[in-house]
Amino acid sequence: LRRNPGEAEFHQAVREVLHSLAAVLRKRPEYAEAKLVERLVEPERQILFRVPWSDDSGEVHVNRGFRVEFSSALGPYKGGLRFAPELALDTVKFLAFEQIFKNALTGLGIGGGKGGADFDPKGRSDAEVMRFCQSFMTELHRHLGEHTDVPAGDIGVGTREIGYLFGQYKRLANRFEAGVLTGKGTGWGGSQARTEATGYGTVHFVREMLATRGEDLTGRRVVLSGSGNVSLFALEKAQSFGAQVIACSDSSGYLVDERGLDLDLLKEIKLNRRARLDSYAEARPRAGFHTRGSVYDVPCDIALPCATQNELKEPHAVRLAKNGVKAVAEGANMPCTPEAVRVLREAGVLYGPGKAANAGGVATSALEMRQNAGRDSWTFEETEKRLAAVMRDIHADCVAAAEEFGTPEDYVLGANAAGFLRVADAMRDQGVV
Numbered sequence: 001l002r003r004n005p006g007e008a009e010f011h012q013a014v015r016e017v018l019h020s021l022a023a024v025l026r027k028r029p030e031y032a033e034a035k036l037v038e039r040l041v042e043p044e045r046q047i048l049f050r051v052p053w054s055d056d057s058g059e060v061h062v063n064r065g066f067r068v069e070f071s072s073a074l075g076p077y078k079g080g081l082r083f084a085p086e087l088a089l090d091t092v093k094f095l096a097f098e099q100i101f102k103n104a105l106t107g108l109g110i111g112g113g114k115g116g117a118d119f120d121p122k123g124r125s126d127a128e129v130m131r132f133c134q135s136f137m138t139e140l141h142r143h144l145g146e147h148t149d150v151p152a153g154d155i156g157v158g159t160r161e162i163g164y165l166f167g168q169y170k171r172l173a174n175r176f177e178a179g180v181l182t183g184k185g186t187g188w189g190g191s192q193a194r195t196e197a198t199g200y201g202t203v204h205f206v207r208e209m210l211a212t213r214g215e216d217l218t219g220r221r222v223v224l225s226g227s228g229n230v231s232l233f234a235l236e237k238a239q240s241f242g243a244q245v246i247a248c249s250d251s252s253g254y255l256v257d258e259r260g261l262d263l264d265l266l267k268e269i270k271l272n273r274r275a276r277l278d279s280y281a282e283a284r285p286r287a288g289f290h291t292r293g294s295v296y297d298v299p300c301d302i303a304l305p306c307a308t309q310n311e312l313k314e315p316h317a318v319r320l321a322k323n324g325v326k327a328v329a330e331g332a333n334m335p336c337t338p339e340a341v342r343v344l345r346e347a348g349v350l351y352g353p354g355k356a357a358n359a360g361g362v363a364t365s366a367l368e369m370r371q372n373a374g375r376d377s378w379t380f381e382e383t384e385k386r387l388a389a390v391m392r393d394i395h396a397d398c399v400a401a402a403e404e405f406g407t408p409e410d411y412v413l414g415a416n417a418a419g420f421l422r423v424a425d426a427m428r429d430q431g432v433v
């Protein structure tokens with residue numbers, strides 16, 4: 001706390017992990033002696049830099065860029081870039097810290113990092129976004145490399161931005177180093193199913209959680225927050241497993257369509273037109289768009305928070321539990337507050353934390369790196385099959401670790417313990433570095 005004043009989100013993420021690790025360190029005191037936890041909570045490197053650029057009218061803007069290279073114990077730093085106006089070091093550090101455990105859970109040999117900028121791409125022209133990305137990469141490129149640090153997308157950074165970032169990296173490095181960024185276009189080194197992977201993976205994880213109680217997704221009412229990359233593909237996969245997805249949201253409100261959301265219309269609005277959700281209700285008058293209350297007020301069996309951190313708060317959890325929700329799985333990073341998690345767990349709701357439930361995105365990024373290293377390209381079906389297997393394994397590892405450390409069905413403990421043990425073993429083997 002003293003070393004990182006004012007970093008509330010980072011403290012929240014660390015506190016949750018430390019709470020879980022108490023049970024691990026009691027059983028494995030040798031990890032405490034090696035001060036592995038003290039080393040793990042300090043980033044290996046933090047990079048802050050100026051990003052100057054000019055808009056279409058010639059006006060000059062100055063943003064701040066970040067890259068937190070948190071842990072390379074298991075492989076090159078790996079984690080997305082977020083472009084969002086309020087982004088600060090605190091958020092980047094919490095995301096990078098969570099990424100260490102998430103990436104360890106995939107078992108695919110990747111370290112943890114995260115980055116981004118306090119830049120808002122909304123309302124900017126393609127040319128402005130391109131100039132911003134070029135300026136951002138002009139500084140960041142010296143810290144990257146396929147064996148060093150491999151960013152991907154996150155909020156505000158999709159295939160368009162990754163394209164501009166890659167173009168500038170290639171120009172500066174004078175090398176077509178495909179493995180330096182993931183989430184690339186599928187025509188030039190990107191993996192099939194990467195765009196879909198986080199949302200699909202979250203639903204695979206929910207399916208595994210439900211199966212532990214002999215249940216499945218067929219006919220279940222599903223509510224999700226957000227309507228971005230993760231949400232839309234979670235929606236797609238949940239529908240394909242027979243669920244009825246009835247509500248989603250964006251930062252302006254939430255949409256309810258009791259007959260089931262029309263995915264094609266949503267994709268047209270959000271991905272092609274980059275428009276607001278209320279245009280859905282204009283096209284489908286049976287649906288309702290609400291600016292008061294919350295998407296979590298809609299009675300459901302399964303809730304998938306897929307928007308942003310700390311969006312599902314205690315009163316939302318109380319409402320969900322009262323309405324009989326069976327499972328909550330985090331497509332976003334840390335979307336549930338600690339108070340909300342406590343309410344859900346006390347109500348006996350299956351709760352899948354983001355570092356396990358949304359690991360499908362980074363797992364498929366690691367598969368993209370493998371394809372790039374082998375100059376190979378797998379089909380959509382092949383990639384999705386591997387993604388589903390990774391999610392099954394992560395679920396099984398969480399269940400096993402939760403049992404080993406004394407709290408069956410506690411996926412928070414399971415994910416933190418299983419992830420920590422992989423990183424801790426590697427750190428111990430590599431000495432005090």
Ligand code: NDP
Nearest residue numbers: 154155156198226227228229230250251307308332333361
């Ligand atoms: P996008 O930018 O594609 O989508 C974010 C969505 O959330 C948008 O619809 C946005 O609405 C909405 N949103 C933002 N704030 C709120 C809010 N307070 N209430 C309701 N909706 C809100 O981002 P992604 O889908 O890529 O990422 C979403 C989350 O998933 C993040 O936490 C990210 O870190 C995490 N994640 C993403 C991965 C990926 O592969 N993309 C991998 C693993 C985790 P609006 O458009 O109005 O702003």
